[in-house]
Amino acid sequence: KAGVTQTPRYLIKTRGQQVTLSCSPISGHRSVSWYQQTPGQGLQFLFEYFSETQRNKGNFPGRFSGRQFSNSRSEMNVSTLELGDSALYLCASSLEASGRETQYFGPGTRLLVL
């Protein structure tokens, strides 16, 4: 099976712009989660989607949003970019709804905000 894929792998944006990142989960996986990784804050949970519904959201401002499509692919959007949004954004997928499920991670999208 193909793993979790994320596009694009690298992005450079300027402050005030918006950006959309895409994630394709492992075939058959219905849960998709997003995480932000920075040197200062480490890995932080953004949100989780299951069957097109956001079930859980981390402590991030409303500029961070996401959605999931009927084929389980997910996108996250960041509006009005700030310098502090520079980070590695990781997507993870899992099979079912259980919190005990293993989450499988994609390679990430590295976003640089100038």
Place this chain on the structure above:
Amino acid sequence: AQSVTQLDSHVSVSEGTPVLLRCNYSSSYSPSLFWYVQHPNKGLQLLLKYTSAATLVKGINGFEAEFKKSETSFHLTKPSAHMSDAAEYFCVLNSNSGYALNFGKGTSLLVTP
């Protein structure tokens, strides 16, 4: 509240010597615990997981971890380090209360020849 603490931010070992990466957790629920590894400029790879079955969990690449409820610990070990083990290691907690993973701050493992 659920949290995980990795006790060492950096660990350095010589090739061929044992590896010990320490992790303590706090959870009001019966926890699921994971160890992930991240090589430079890569995503996260699962090494092993504990979900209330056997307390000694064997993972990939010769790693194993032991769940000790009395000590609230889940330390990662490997008998003999290899140069390719050099990476960042994350201890992760996933409680029943939600679907978010709680990550430790990470331990950077350096393996010297």
